[in-house]
Amino acid sequence: MNKVKVRxxxxxxxxxxxxxxxxxxxxxxxxxxxxxxxxxxxxDTDLERSRREYEEEIVTSLRWLGLSWQEGIDTGGANGPYxxxxxxxxxxxxxxxxxxxxxxYPCYCSEEELEAERQELLAxxxxxxxxxKCRTLSAEEIAVRAAQGIKPAIRFQVPDSKEFVVDDLVxxxxxxxxxxxxxxxxxxxxxxxxxxxxxxxxxxxxxxTHIVRAEEHLSNTPRQLMIYQALGLAIPxxxxxxxxxxxxxxKMSKRHGATSLIQYRxxxxxxxxxFNFLSLLGWSPEGExxxxxxxxxxxxxxxxxxxxxxxxxxxxxxNWINQQYIKKLESTELLxxxxxxxxxxxxxxxxxxxxxxxxxxxIETIRDQMVCLKDIKxxxxxxxxxxxxxxxxxxxxxxxxxxxxxxxxxAGYPEADAPGEIKAFxxxxxxxxxxxxxxxxxxxxxxLTGQMHGPDLPNMISIWGRDECLRRLNQARK
RNA sequence: GGCCCCUUGGUCAAGCGGUCAAGACACCGCCCUUUCACGGCGGUAACGGGGGUUCGAGUCCCCCAGGGGUCACCA
Numbered sequence: 001m002n003k004v005k006v007r008x009x010x011x012x013x014x015x016x017x018x019x020x021x022x023x024x025x026x027x028x029x030x031x032x033x034x035x036x037x038x039x040x041x042x043x044d045t046d047l048e049r050s051r052r053e054y055e056e057e058i059v060t061s062l063r064w065l066g067l068s069w070q071e072g073i074d075t076g077g078a079n080g081p082y083x084x085x086x087x088x089x090x091x092x093x094x095x096x097x098x099x100x101x102x103x104x105y106p107c108y109c110s111e112e113e114l115e116a117e118r119q120e121l122l123a124x125x126x127x128x129x130x131x132x133k134c135r136t137l138s139a140e141e142i143a144v145r146a147a148q149g150i151k152p153a154i155r156f157q158v159p160d161s162k163e164f165v166v167d168d169l170v171x172x173x174x175x176x177x178x179x180x181x182x183x184x185x186x187x188x189x190x191x192x193x194x195x196x197x198x199x200x201x202x203x204x205x206x207x208x209t210h211i212v213r214a215e216e217h218l219s220n221t222p223r224q225l226m227i228y229q230a231l232g233l234a235i236p237x238x239x240x241x242x243x244x245x246x247x248x249x250x251k252m253s254k255r256h257g258a259t260s261l262i263q264y265r266x267x268x269x270x271x272x273x274x275f276n277f278l279s280l281l282g283w284s285p286e287g288e289x290x291x292x293x294x295x296x297x298x299x300x301x302x303x304x305x306x307x308x309x310x311x312x313x314x315x316x317x318x319n320w321i322n323q324q325y326i327k328k329l330e331s332t333e334l335l336x337x338x339x340x341x342x343x344x345x346x347x348x349x350x351x352x353x354x355x356x357x358x359x360x361x362x363i364e365t366i367r368d369q370m371v372c373l374k375d376i377k378x379x380x381x382x383x384x385x386x387x388x389x390x391x392x393x394x395x396x397x398x399x400x401x402x403x404x405x406x407x408x409x410x411a412g413y414p415e416a417d418a419p420g421e422i423k424a425f426x427x428x429x430x431x432x433x434x435x436x437x438x439x440x441x442x443x444x445x446x447x448l449t450g451q452m453h454g455p456d457l458p459n460m461i462s463i464w465g466r467d468e469c470l471r472r473l474n475q476a477r478k
Numbered sequence: 479g480g481c482c483c484c485u486u487g488g489u490c491a492a493g494c495g496g497u498c499a500a501g502a503c504a505c506c507g508c509c510c511u512u513u514c515a516c517g518g519c520g521g522u523a524a525c526g527g528g529g530g531u532u533c534g535a536g537u538c539c540c541c542c543a544g545g546g547g548u549c550a551c552c553a
Contacts, residue, residue: 011553046552111551118550125479128549153551171483180481180549188551195553219482219548242484242546249545280502284491288501307491310546314489317503327516368516426512441512453514 004036005209008062008069009199011043012055015260018313019214019244019252020058021065022278026241026306027212028067029279032298039206040072042083043199045192050085061261066271066294071206079206084198091193094201094231095154095186103230104186106152107134108145129182130155154187156197156227164222169210169239170306176222184223196223204233212239212303215310216251239303242282242310252313268341268373269318273325277318281311291324319371326370331360334367338376345377347384358463361419365459382454383463389476393446397476402443405429406473409444413466422458447476 008024010016016024031038040062044050059074071077081087098104114130121128135157137145145152162178186197193201203211218240228235246256258264264274275294284307285292285300292300326334342348351359366379389397408429414421430440445457448469454460461469 009553013553043553049552107551109551114551122479127480129480174482176481182549185551190551192551194551199553214547215483216547217553220553222482240483245546247489251546280490282490284501286492288492290490290502309484311491312489314503317490320503323516366515369514436512438512445513451513455514457512 002209004031004034005039005207006031006036006212007039007041007203007206007208009041009043009202010058011046011049012051012058013046013049014054015262016058016061017252017259018261018278021061021261021274022244022281023212023214023241024062024067025065025275025278026283026301028069029298029301030210030212030303033301036209037071038067038069039077039079039208040069040075040082041202041206042073043195045084045195045198047085047190047192055083057262061265064265064271065261066275084202085192087198087202088191088193090205091187091198091201092191094197095193098156098186098230099154101230102157104154104156105135105137105183106142107155107183107185108137108142108150108152109134127180129180130184132183135183151189153185153189155183156186156223156230158183158226164225166218166221166225166238168218169237169303170308171218171240174218174221176219178222178226181223181226186227196220197227200224200227200231200233203236204228204231208236210237210239212241215240215242239306241306242308244281245310245312247312249310249312256313266374268338268375269322270325270337270373273322274318276325277321280317281313282307291321323371326367326373329367331363331367335360335363338363338373341374341376342380344374345380347380350384351380354463361459361463365455365463369455382449382451383460386475387450389446389450390452392452393450396442396446396452402439402447403477405433405435405440405443406447406477408432410470410473413469417462417465419456419458419462422461426458448472450476 006027008020008027010020010024028038030036040059042055042058044055055073069075071079071082073082076082095104099106117131118128134152134155158178158181160178164176164178166174166176168174184196185194187193202208221238221240225235227233244252246252248256250256252259258267261274265271272294276290276292276297279292279297279301280290283301283305285297286305287300329337342351345351351362354362362380362383366376369379370376412425412429414425426437426440426444429435430437433440441457442452444461445454446452448457448460448464464472
């Protein structure tokens with residue numbers, strides 16, 4: 001068995017989206033599992049839409065997710081260049097070969113002309129495919145058009161009545177008939193190859209053994225098979241993974257909210273959590289545990305367990321997974337990861353005024369409520385805002401039943417006020433006054449925070465310390 | 479419309495002829511508890527429809543329906 005070599009080949013026409021990331025991830029996992037290599041190639045033959053900054057963003061996104069590759073755009077390798085626009089000479093050689101062997105021909109049809117034909121066929125309910133008009137152009141006719149300065153596209157001549165079968169690793173055997181395909185363009189009139197042509201040459205020349213890509217490419221596969229055959233190139237194995245759908249069961253697109261990886265990074269999803277979540281979309285491990293580290297996923301991965309049906313992107317599950325990862329973080333780690341999000345808070349300076357141990361205590365006090373890192377911004381508010389008591393809290397305070405407790409709280413506030421000491425202190429207040437715990441806690445909570453609900457009270461008291469607590473208490477009693 | 483793919487709870491998804499049809503998220507309830515969360519325990523909820531094959535079908539075959547993809551000088 002030869003060494004496995006897979007590739008991820010995005011077009012730099014936008015940021016890396018969830019679907020692309022999942023394709024990249026499956027390739028990465030397959031390479032890792034089989035001890036193979038991963039190639040990152042950039043398919044930038046769409047001159048109009050491709051942009052270098054997107055290419056950079058894609059690389060950044062992939063690295064952030066935790067992927068790495070052996071060959072590619074930024075790492076180099078023996079099969080470069082890895083940007084298609086830098087491989088034009090190579091494509092040209094193969095184009096000439098096909099032309100010389102009469103397996104391709106120049107097409108002088110204008111786009112308007114083609115569009116009109118397409119509409120006609122569509123309206124007539126007939127098979128929509130190129131008529132083959134230019135297939136039989138004589139040398140003279142070609143010369144005339146060339147003399148007029150018309151730049152031709154090059155079309156691949158589709159063989160008649162042949163079957164093309166894909167033995168897909170996830171879908172099984174899929175058969176296509178060549179009669180359903182019209183002669184398709186392999187080189188645009190500007191000399192740039194189209195996707196279906198370039199992809200075959202590159203995959204072949206780069207020694208790709210397995211093509212793992214999204215299902216939307218399944219129907220492109222017969223065209224690619226024709227080119228492999230015409231050029232006498234070895235055909236790799238295919239594995240078409242199902243699409244990721246939005247909540248409305250349509251293919252994920254911008255209108256489904258956050259769809260680029262960068263957006264998830266910005267919201268404070270952890271790369272390992274997203275890695276984990278994405279791996280569970282269309283694949284499942286054998287065991288029941290779903291929270292798995294990248295290494296564990298790679299070790300368990302196999303194409304046999306990849307699902308054929310499309311998966312709906314479920315944000316709630318992602319949130320839960322992210323929460324699990326946040327929970328596992330050391331407080332010190334979490335504190336440093338949260339820094340950029342803290343900077344966005346209006347209470348950033350106040351937070352930083354606390355010493356490190358108190359900062360860590362704040363983090364520990366609210367971490368269980370954090371779904372993603374950006375949540376820190378709202379979660380720390382309660383420590384700093386001076387909001388008026390809400391209705392519920394005001395009502396409870398209005399009974400005045402806890403005035404005695406408040407006095408004792410102020411008078412007996414302990415010298416050492418770590419959470420443990422505060423807890424003991426509150427317990428003593430409960431006991432001394434023969435009250436129920438909640439008759440001590442709730443009034444204090446309302447007085448100090450103005451709300452009936454919030455994080456652990458002893459922790460909050462400890463964080464504020466004596467002076468701030470008494471200040472808030474007095475404020476509330478006015 | 480042609481071609482192709484898909485179809486187990488709301489969502490992800492196990493199952494690869496014989497199970498009371500796993501598990502996770504979400505939801506609901508109970509417990510823990512000063513509250514909200516967290517956590518623990520429990521619960522509601524599914525094989526798209528119709529024909530076959532078989533002693534036996536979610537699992538195999540056919541038809542239909544629904545969903546999706548693709549038919550570009552985009553990838």
